[in-house]
Amino acid sequence: MSHDTDIARSAELADALGAIALDSETAKHEQVRNRLIEVIELLQSGDRLPPERELAARFGVSRMTLRQAISGLASAGYVVRVQGDGTFVADPTISKSSELTGFSEDMAARGFRPSSRLLAISHVSAGAALGQELVISPEEMVFHLERVRMADGIPMCLETIDLPARLTPGLDQQPLDQSLYEILRAVYGIELFEADQVILPTVVNQEQADLLRVPVHSPALIVKRIGYDKKRRPIERAMSIYRGDRYDIRMTVRRNPT
Amino acid sequence: MSHDTDIARSAELADALGAIALDSETAKHEQVRNRLIEVIELLQSGDRLPPERELAARFGVSRMTLRQAISGLASAGYVVRVQGDGTFVADPTISKSSELTGFSEDMAARGFRPSSRLLAISHVSAGAALGQELVISPEEMVFHLERVRMADGIPMCLETIDLPARLTPGLDQQPLDQSLYEILRAVYGIELFEADQVILPTVVNQEQADLLRVPVHSPALIVKRIGYDKKRRPIERAMSIYRGDRYDIRMTVRRNPT
DNA sequence: ACCGATCAGTGGTCCGTACCAATGCGGGAG
DNA sequence: CTCCCGCATTGGTACGGACCACTGATCGGT
Secondary structure (H helix, E strand, O other): OOHHHHHHHHHHHHHHOOOOOOOOOOOHHHHHHHHHHHHHHHOOOOOEOOOHHHHHHHHOOOHHHHHHHHHHHHHOOOEEEEOOOEEEEOOOOOOOOOOOOOHHHHHHHOOOOEEEEEEEEEEEEOOHHHHHHHOOOOOOEEEEEEEEEEEOOEEEEEEEEEEEHHHOOOHHHOOOOOOHHHHHHHHHOOOOOEEEEEEEEEEOOHHHHHHHOOOOOOEEEEEEEEEEOOOOOEEEEEEEEEEOOOOOEEEEEEOOOO | OOHHHHHHHHHHHHHHOOOOOOOOOOOHHHHHHHHHHHHHHHOOOOOEOOOHHHHHHHHOOOHHHHHHHHHHHHHOOOEEEEOOOEEEEOOOOOOOOOEOOOHHHHHHHOOOOEEEEEEEEEEEEOOHHHHHHHOOOOOOEEEEEEEEEEEOOEEEEEEEEEEEHHHOOOHHHOOOOOOHHHHHHHHHOOOOOEEEEEEEEEEOOHHHHHHHOOOOOOEEEEEEEEEEOOOOOEEEEEEEEEEOOOOOEEEEEEOOOO
16 A cells, blocks of 8 residues: 555544544434544554544543444454454454345445346235234235345345335335335335244256256256344345355354343 | 333343343353343334434444344344344244254244154264265274154154264263264263255155054155264264155345345 | 413433452563 | 562443423313
């Protein structure tokens, strides 16, 4: 890295380390968290962050508030804290995964351009099994979507999604070649909060093979998901079949307590 | 539930809600956390916990300490907090998964009796690929284990593990039909802290099919794992092949921040 | 009977302080 | 030169207080 960019980086750093503005909209520890992420992105993995007491002074917050922000970053895998030594920028290994993400975000994070082809959309009654999973009456109407999801134009997975029609009136008028989660958020104000997932292996049948452009009986991953909002109301049931030759699931897991 | 057990439960509850003993060994918020787990297990899902201020008074700790304990339980999925309303015992759905567990713990949590059959153990030099993954010299010696893991006597997965021999001298003298993690902890004082995992699908070949007692070309899950201790020193590389007809991976994922 | 305003109670945020515990390093003893 | 002790630094724990934001229920008025 050249001397010039070092200077530029220092200037940015000084900027990022300035006192936070009084923004009554957002919680302070959240503002601090965001500022810290800016700082971290200007550093390299292994670099030591300034001491907590100094950071707190710079941002103009109490050490407790600062620690609340850092704790979040630590459990999200951004930094590692070592008592008696300091806080360090973490390796950007696999971490930060094992989060709830839609296909579009997932692919963007892996450096691919996501896209989508709508195979079918229908407006049908839920039926017994789906009704039970979404905690609605078997007679209640749902939207049923089938899509091929692509990364840089290459088919990556087949996606089947069911949502209660009551929550998303007119969904069939939306541009469903884009991120469904984004549509849910922007158009319907629905924000997914958590999801229960089940992962299991399979082999693709002839129809799936044609759509994914892989040989019949190729290994594939099935991911079944039921997504909930913050009040744990069921929002969607999704089943995705990922081709096994170009996709894997990566995560960092930790020991017992958080 | 009968009246008698109600009374018994109340007595237990009162007991669990008493002031905590002064145990300088463990951090207070950890003691509080454990006590809260006792309380939670006496309640049913959906029950409301006493207010934070009351709990803090009962345990004889500050509200901050109490909140620290509850925060851990919340992110671990034991309880759900609702501002303005209260803290409630969570549904024991899939949650609490997505943790780092060994096969033995995993199976015990699912209600099966875990066991193991040692296929082979050898003491060899790491080689290039493994050396890189464990961050050791390619010439350094490692123990190489192959085991069949069973649940209630039914073969569930084939496990291949490599560990630096330097960390576990005499490992080949240990009872390797038991939990490896338990041996690491009890005999060598090595505690795994986190692991990076990759999950992908496959089909079993003839040899694997025979060992797992499934048809050849059956779908299976491959889980590759590199385990680290708290200082992020690599401890083990493991590759497990799970039969797809009797095993799946379940987890609860949440949105962005923790 | 219905609807809306009010209010008490609950978790969420934030402050400032004090002390404990682990780490790394430097200085002094051997 | 080496080793060990002790000190300064850093994160970890804990306290107690104050106020904010949200929820659910209560109490009016219509």
